[in-house]
Amino acid sequence: MDSQLAYYRDTWAEINLDHISYNMDEMKRHVGEDVKVFAVVKANAYGHGDEEVAREALNSGASYLAVAFLDEALALRKKGIAAPILVLGICRPGDVRIAVENRISLTVFQQRWLCEAKEILPSNARLDIHVKLDTGMGRLGVRNKDELKELESTIKEDPRFCLEGVYTHFATADELNFAYFERQMERFQEMISWFEARPEFIHTGNSAAALIHSETHHNAVRMGISMYGLTPSPEIEPVLPFRLKPAFSLHTKLVHVKKISKGERLSYGATYEATEDEWIGTLPIGYADGWIRKLQGQEVLIEGQRVPIVGRICMDQCMVKLPAELPIGTVVTLIGKQGEEYISVNEVAEKLHTINYEITCMVAGRIPKVYKKNGKVKRIINSLL
Numbered sequence: 068m069d070s071q072l073a074y075y076r077d078t079w080a081e082i083n084l085d086h087i088s089y090n091m092d093e094m095k096r097h098v099g100e101d102v103k104v105f106a107v108v109k110a111n112a113y114g115h116g117d118e119e120v121a122r123e124a125l126n127s128g129a130s131y132l133a134v135a136f137l138d139e140a141l142a143l144r145k146k147g148i149a150a151p152i153l154v155l156g157i158c159r160p161g162d163v164r165i166a167v168e169n170r171i172s173l174t175v176f177q178q179r180w181l182c183e184a185k186e187i188l189p190s191n192a193r194l195d196i197h198v199k200l201d202t203g204m205g206r207l208g209v210r211n212k213d214e215l216k217e218l219e220s221t222i223k224e225d226p227r228f229c230l231e232g233v234y235t236h237f238a239t240a241d242e243l244n245f246a247y248f249e250r251q252m253e254r255f256q257e258m259i260s261w262f263e264a265r266p267e268f269i270h271t272g273n274s275a276a277a278l279i280h281s282e283t284h285h286n287a288v289r290m291g292i293s294m295y296g297l298t299p300s301p302e303i304e305p306v307l308p309f310r311l312k313p314a315f316s317l318h319t320k321l322v323h324v325k326k327i328s329k330g331e332r333l334s335y336g337a338t339y340e341a342t343e344d345e346w347i348g349t350l351p352i353g354y355a356d357g358w359i360r361k362l363q364g365q366e367v368l369i370e371g372q373r374v375p376i377v378g379r380i381c382m383d384q385c386m387v388k389l390p391a392e393l394p395i396g397t398v399v400t401l402i403g404k405q406g407e408e409y410i411s412v413n414e415v416a417e418k419l420h421t422i423n424y425e426i427t428c429m430v431a432g433r434i435p436k437v438y439k440k441n442g443k444v445k446r447i448i449n450s451l452l
């Protein structure tokens with residue numbers, strides 16, 4: 068592959084597919100042979116790119132893919148992914164035919180949803196359903212016994228519906244105080260006992276639960292953030308059963324280097340003033356790339372050293388203070404490793420007072436993705452071209 072032809076601005080995200088497969092392998096080893104792994108690839112695989120991550124996860128033994136909404140599932144089908152896909156969020160009952168035609172499994176928990184779907188589905192259709200139980204997240208799901216009984220019998224009565232799974236989602240699995248988690252778990256045990264017949268897949272665990280609550284695996288886990296090599300929360304980092312390897316890094320290059328004199332200012336608002344004669348580098352990345360204005364002051368790596376972003380971050384560019392004159396074309400790492408120095412997704416998240424999940428998700432689609440496998444470039448995806 069000629070990498071020069073795939074994008075024309077020197078800003079790129081690098082996705083290490085070997086780390087995706089390593090994290091998946093380790094999770095599979097951790098949960099054991101009898102527990103299937105659903106690879107959660109919603110939000111364009113947490114910003115890593117849905118197609119390549121889905122393929123890598125499936126090659127590494129994931130049994131199922133999971134996304135947030137129907138469009139995301141259809142996007143994977145369009146890219147030729149044939150594996151089973153579960154939509155974790157809600158799908159309009161009016162769109163059930165599209166789901167069926169594309170063999171997409173849906174999350175269901177409302178009686179009236181089933182009634183509307185029954186009106187629309189052709190007689191030979193088959194819809195795989197995962198019933199969602201609300202055990203304390205308070206977001207989606209069945210909450211009481213009568214609702215569940217009615218739902219189960221409506222599904223059973225209609226040959227077009229297949230009850231394939233039942234699941235719930237934890238609100239506090241990433242905390243070391245287990246009290247609320249245990250309440251949800253107990254509620255889940257109680258609720259699944261209400262089923263006349265248990266479906267094939269019983270799943271509760273997101274990454275955090277899968278990693279630190281082995282008793283809750285049932286027969287499948289939904290692996291999101293940890294597949295990308297990121298820790299569900301800093302709190303559980305010390306008790307992880309295996310080391311996670313981050314797949315994501317973000318890079319750019321110096322495109323302009325100049326010396327400014329003491330007292331000269333730069334960028335919008337002219338808020339930054341040189342306190343001495345300084346070497347300033349310009350980077351072709353800005354807030355429209357997801358490198359938001361609040362990251363002013365954040366450090367980046369150049370030649371293995373930390374240097375700060377100075378002045379306001381612009382839409383497409385920002386400036387850094389260099390330790391010395393450096394050549395145009397020098398690689399700059401915003402997330403990732405250079406020599407002994409490392410800027411983690413967690414560091415950027417901390418700077419923004421948010422969680423690591425949000426950081427990779429907010430990297431804009433206009434940044435090309437370079438996929439590496441066995442140390443070599445496997446594929447470059449530039450969504451603009």
Ligand SMILES: *Cc1c(COP(=O)(O)O)cnc(C)c1O
Nearest residue numbers: 107155236273274289290291292
């Ligand atoms: C996003 C999501 C997951 C994945 O959670 P991680 O913490 O990223 O592992 C699992 N289940 C549901 C219902 C989700 O929405």
